[in-house]
Amino acid sequence: MSEWKAICQVSDIPTLGARRVQRAAGPQVALFRTADDRVFALLDRCPHKAGQLSQGLVHGTAVTCPLHGWNIALDTGRAHAPDEGATPAFSVKVDNGTVYLDNQELTSLAIDPVDSGCGGACVCSH
Numbered sequence: 122m123s124e125w126k127a128i129c130q131v132s133d134i135p136t137l138g139a140r141r142v143q144r145a146a147g148p149q150v151a152l153f154r155t156a157d158d159r160v161f162a163l164l165d166r167c168p169h170k171a172g173q174l175s176q177g178l179v180h181g182t183a184v185t186c187p188l189h190g191w192n193i194a195l196d197t198g199r200a201h202a203p204d205e206g207a208t209p210a211f212s213v214k215v216d217n218g219t220v221y222l223d224n225q226e227l228t229s230l231a232i233d234p235v236d237s238g239c240g241g242a243c244v245c246s247h
């Protein structure tokens with residue numbers, strides 16, 4: 122059963138922007154807010170070369186990485202074709218304007234950078 126951890130208010134995330142969430146261990150998580158106030162969470166690491174997705178542009182339900190322009194789906198973390206790869210997506214719950222993340226995922230998902238989606242096969246910094 123999920124143990125939800127309150128992170129912030131939806132209004133704390135800029136519309137079409139992102140807010141970073143620090144974890145006790147592992148790379149940070151990025152919360153994204155769409156134009157229609159939906160919230161998604163991805164590891165803040167592009168599956169291409171580890172760009173910070175939180176610095177990218179949100180459009181529809183995707184974010185464009187600021188480094189080389191890959192488009193990453195906010196719901197799955199998958200790169201839009203023809204690019205390939207994925208960054209881990211985190212479960213999000215919004216209740217009465219408060220954004221929650223799954224505490225178990227925060228403490229265990231993609232703690233080891235090798236799990237960040239590239240499988241260690243890319244040329245990113247880890």
Ligand code: FES
Pocket residue numbers: 167168169170171172186187188189190191
């Ligand atoms: S690091 Fe994101 S597109 Fe290259």
